[in-house]
Amino acid sequence: MPKCPHCHQPFMYKQLLRISWSSRVGVECSNCQKTSFESASSKKKLTLVTIITPITIIIFRELLNLSMTVVSFIILMFLGILTLTLPLYTKLTKEEEPLW
């Protein structure tokens, strides 16, 4: 589980889930009350995965001749799993880093 970059206190899963929805908000440490932000490299990886995966699924749709309903279901499942597991892989920094 990611730790606070200020005091190294591990964050709770529930605290980090909020950052999945809005990385600009940051997450406040319950130990030192300082705000941490998702790192630029973490944001870039998420953006890349979020873009590449649906494209890959759509390409496989053409190859396997899947219906759009099945493809939509797979994409929704993927986004749900990504949202729930994201807090486990998020890297945090002391200050908000620009994406580019």
Ligand SMILES: [Zn+2]
């Ligand atoms: Zn802290």
